[in-house]
Amino acid sequence: MEAKVLKNLPKAELGEGPLWDSATRKLHWVDIVGFKVHRFDPKTKQHDQIETGSHVGFAVLNTEGKVVVGLKDGIYQMEFGKPGKTLLAQPSPLNPENRFNDGKVAPDGVLFAGTMNLNPGEDKKPTGSLYRLGSNGLTVVANDIHISNGLGWSPNQKTMYYTDTLRHEISQFDYDAKTGTPSNRRTFVKIPTEEGYPDGLTVDSKGRVLTALWGGWRVNVYTPDGKLDDVIKVDVPQPSSAAFGGPDLKTLFITTARVDLSREQLEQQPLSGSLFAVEMPIPGQPSTRFSQMPKAAPAQG
Numbered sequence: 001m002e003a004k005v006l007k008n009l010p011k012a013e014l015g016e017g018p019l020w021d022s023a024t025r026k027l028h029w030v031d032i033v034g035f036k037v038h039r040f041d042p043k044t045k046q047h048d049q050i051e052t053g054s055h056v057g058f059a060v061l062n063t064e065g066k067v068v069v070g071l072k073d074g075i076y077q078m079e080f081g082k083p084g085k086t087l088l089a090q091p092s093p094l095n096p097e098n099r100f101n102d103g104k105v106a107p108d109g110v111l112f113a114g115t116m117n118l119n120p121g122e123d124k125k126p127t128g129s130l131y132r133l134g135s136n137g138l139t140v141v142a143n144d145i146h147i148s149n150g151l152g153w154s155p156n157q158k159t160m161y162y163t164d165t166l167r168h169e170i171s172q173f174d175y176d177a178k179t180g181t182p183s184n185r186r187t188f189v190k191i192p193t194e195e196g197y198p199d200g201l202t203v204d205s206k207g208r209v210l211t212a213l214w215g216g217w218r219v220n221v222y223t224p225d226g227k228l229d230d231v232i233k234v235d236v237p238q239p240s241s242a243a244f245g246g247p248d249l250k251t252l253f254i255t256t257a258r259v260d261l262s263r264e265q266l267e268q269q270p271l272s273g274s275l276f277a278v279e280m281p282i283p284g285q286p287s288t289r290f291s292q293m294p295k296a297a298p299a300q301g
Contacts, residue, residue, distance in 0.1 A: 002233040003219075003254050003276035009040060009047060011273035015255035016200060017058040017102060018275075020245025022286045024065070027245055029255050029275070030056045032101075037067060039080060042246075048080050058103035058113060062290040070100030070113050075133060088294055089138040091115065091131065098127055102200055102241070104151040106160070109291030110134040110180040112141070114148020122146070122166050130162065134180060134292040141182060150201030150211060150241065154224065155285060161188060161209055163198045170198055170211060170222075180292075189226045200241020200255070204284045212239040212254065219254060236272040237261070244284020252280050 012031035019028040027040045037050040037059040050067065057070040067078045074090035091098075095115075103113030111133040117124065128145035131138050146166035153160055153175060160175040160182045169190045173182035188209070191198045196216020203209050207224040210232075219242050221230035238257040245251050258266060258273035266272060 001230065001278060002235070003252070003278040005235070005271050006253075006275040006277055008045070009275055010038070010049075011258060012036075012038075012255065013273060014240070014257045014259045015273060015275065016240050016257075018200075018241055018243035018245075018253045018255050019060060019287055020243055020249070020253065021061055021289075022249075023289075025247065027243075027253055027275075028059055028061070028067075029253075030059050030069075032057055033259060037069060037078070050078055050080055052078070052085075055099045057100040060103060060105050060111065060287075060290050062293055065289075068111065068290050070103045072099040075100065075103075075111070075113065075138075089131075089133050091129065091138065095127055101128075101147060102149045102151060105288045105290045106175075106177070106180060107153055107157045107288050108177045108180050109288060111290050111292075112151050112160075114145055116145065116147040120147050120166060126164075126166075128164075132180060133294065135294055137294050142185070149199055152201050152203035152209065153285075154203060154207050155205055156207075161201060161203065163201060163211065165197045165199060165214070168193060168197065170201065170209065189222055191220075195220070199239070202242050202244060202252075202284060204244065204280070204282045205249075206282050208282065210242050210252070212241050214238050214240060214257075219252070232278055234276055236269050236274070236276075237265070238272060239276075243287070244280070249283040249286065250280050252278050252284070254278070 014032040039048045054071040076085040098115040114130040116128040126146040130142040150163040157177040160173040170188045172188040174184045196213030199212045199214045201211040219232040254276040
C-alpha cells in the first residue's frame with residue numbers, strides 16, 4: 001500500500017497534527033516552524049491559514065468551531081479570519097527552552113498535549129511533559145519527556161496510546177473516560193532504530209494503531225495486541241503524523257516535513273513537506289471537539 005501526494009497545497013517545513021472535522025468536512029494541519037495552521041476543504045478546494053507568530057505544535061477545534069492551538073509558551077484560542085489570540089493555559093513553571101508539540105482531544109472532550117525541548121537529543125536531559133487540559137485547568141500527566149508526540153484512544157475508550165519519540169516506543173495507558181484519567185503506563189510496541197522514530201499516531205475503528213515513522217518513509221499499522229499488520233509506504237523520508245478523514249473516514253491523511261533535510265536530499269525527495277493520502281480498507285474514528293474548556297484569560301493582540 002502506498003500513499004499519494006495531494007497536489008496544489010502548500011508544502012510545510014514541519015507538517016504535523018492532521019485533523020479531520022466531520023462537522024465541516026475540512027482537514028486541518030499545522031506547520032510547526034512555519035508558524036501556520038492550515039485548513040482545506042476537499043470539496044471546494046478552498047485553503048485557509050492562520051499565522052500564529054510562534055511555533056505551533058497542534059491545532060484542534062472546540063465546540064464553537066474555534067481553533068485551540070499549542071504555541072511555544074502555552075495553549076491559546078484563535079480563529080480563522082480574525083486577529084489575536086486568547087490564552088487558555090500555560091505550564092507553571094514555564095520552561096523557556098520548551099515548546100508545545102502534539103496534542104489531541106480525548107473521546108470525553110478533554111485535551112491532552114505535550115511539550116518538548118527546542119533542541120532535543122537522546123543524550124540530553126528530557127525537559128518535556130504531558131498535560132491534560134480540562135475545565136479545571138492544566139494538570140501534569142507525565143514528566144521527563146523527550147519529545148511528546150502521538151496520542152490516540154481505542155474504540156472502547158479504555159486504552160490511551162502515547163509516544164515519546166526518543167524512547168523508540170509507543171506506550172499505552174488504561175484510560176478512565178469518566179474522569180479523563182490515564183494510568184498504568186506500559187510499553188505497547190518498541191520501534192527498532194533502523195525503522196525510524198515513532199511520531200504522530202491515530203487509531204482506526206478496529207483498534208489498530210497507525211504511527212508515522214520519522215526517517216522511515218512509512219506508516220506502520222499495528223494490531224491491538226502490538227503485532228505489525230501492514231505498512232503504508234510514503235515517498236518521502238519524514239512522515240510525521242496521520243489522521244483519518246473523508247466522508248466515510250477511510251482516507252488516511254499523512255503530514256510530512258522538509259526540515260533537517262540537506263539541499264541534495266530535497267532535490268532527491270522534492271515532495272517532502274507535502275500532504276499525502278491513501279484509501280484504507282478500515283475506517284478511522286471521528287475526531288472529538290474540545291468541550292471541557294477552562295475559563296479563558298484576556299485576549300492578546
